[in-house]
Amino acid sequence: xxxxxxxxxxxxxxxxxxxxxxxxxxxxxxxxxxxxxxxxxxxxxxxxxxxxxxxxxxxxxxxxxxxxxxxxxxxxxxxxxxxxxxxxxxxxxxxxxxxxxxxxxxxxxxxx
Amino acid sequence: xxxxxxxxxxxxxxxxxxxxxxxxxxxxxxxxxxxxxxxxxxxxxxxxxxxxxxxxxxxxxxxxxxxxxxxxxxxxxxxxxxxxxxxxxxxxxxxxxxxxxxxxxxxxxxxx
Numbered sequence: 001x002x003x004x005x006x007x008x009x010x011x012x013x014x015x016x017x018x019x020x021x022x023x024x025x026x027x028x029x030x031x032x033x034x035x036x037x038x039x040x041x042x043x044x045x046x047x048x049x050x051x052x053x054x055x056x057x058x059x060x061x062x063x064x065x066x067x068x069x070x071x072x073x074x075x076x077x078x079x080x081x082x083x084x085x086x087x088x089x090x091x092x093x094x095x096x097x098x099x100x101x102x103x104x105x106x107x108x109x110x111x112x
Numbered sequence: 113x114x115x116x117x118x119x120x121x122x123x124x125x126x127x128x129x130x131x132x133x134x135x136x137x138x139x140x141x142x143x144x145x146x147x148x149x150x151x152x153x154x155x156x157x158x159x160x161x162x163x164x165x166x167x168x169x170x171x172x173x174x175x176x177x178x179x180x181x182x183x184x185x186x187x188x189x190x191x192x193x194x195x196x197x198x199x200x201x202x203x204x205x206x207x208x209x210x211x212x213x214x215x216x217x218x219x220x221x222x223x224x
Contacts, residue, residue, distance in 0.1 A: 033211060042203055042215040043155070088154065092211060098143055098162055100213065104154040 002027060004091050006103030014111050019076040021106035023089035030092050032072045033100070034063060038085040046074075079110050114138070116216035118204050124222045125194055133189045133219045137206030144187050145213060146179055147203040155203065161187065194223045 005024045013019050023032065031050040035043040047056055049065035049072060056063045060083075062075045076083055086105040093099040117136045125131050137144050146158040157171035161181040172178070176194075181187040191198055201220050205213040 031211060042218055043205075043213075044215070045212045048211060098207070098209075098211075099145075099157065099160055099168060100211070102155045102157070107152075 002091075002093060002101050004089060004101055004103045006089055006106055008106055009104065010107045010109070012109045012111065013079050015081060016078050019079050019083070019108055020073055021087050021089075021108075022071065022073050023103050024071045025091060027070070029069050032065060033090045034072075034074050035088045035090060036085050037088065037105070041085075043088060076108075079108070081110050081112050084108060084110050116204055116206050116214055118202075118216040118219050120219060121217065122220045122222075124224065126224050127196060128193055130190065130192045131194055131221065133191075133202050133221070135187045135189070135204030135206075135216060137185065137187070137204070138208075138214055139185075141206035141208045141214070142184070143207040143209060144181055145205040145207070146187070146189050147205065148200045149203055149218070150200045158189070191221075194221075196223045199223045
């Protein structure tokens with residue numbers, strides 16, 4: 001079935017360093033969503049990308065959708081301890097456009 | 113307005129017992145999803161309801177799992193004859209039709 005690969009699985013950074021997580025698919029995607037889950041919390045929607053080559057920014061977070069719409073990245077500039085959590089990408093299932101296929105997530109730890 | 117609510121927040125049960133988990137979606141949201149998340153893992157899709165359509169049950173791991181959604185609103189996930197491997201956080205999400213999903217706080221199920 002359709003899968004999305006998310007790397008890395010874990011990342012430890014010092015506060016102030018940058019962080020990037022990548023999401024890759026073997027098939028062309030109609031859109032991609034990013035969610036953040038704080039430790040002990042539930043996933044919270046961050047953003048959706050739909051256009052080839054799209055770049056969106058939310059403060060220190062930059063989201064990109066690849067030109068071929070097969071990959072995406074989330075980049076955090078100058079991480080803070082509040083950025084700690086797991087970042088998931090999710091894509092619409094090819095056969096059912098209401099069902100999301102989830103990556104396994106990238107867990108980010110930030111050392112103060 | 114109120115977000116997605118789930119009850120109970122925690123459930124401890126003995127192996128072999130049945131459990132019912134409840135989800136109250138955001139009012140007006142036609143789509144409702146159940147996921148399972150084991151410790152440190154990604155989201156495992158279980159079942160999806162959309163309006164009056166037949167639910168997508170493709171993610172239910174066994175026939176011990178069932179779910180219903182009454183009146184297009186509240187949903188109950190039932191696990192019969194619980195096993196220790198059923199221990200996880202069960203997350204409910206709802207959507208108004210847009211791809212973005214809004215998650216509840218989850219029910220942490222522990223099977224002894």
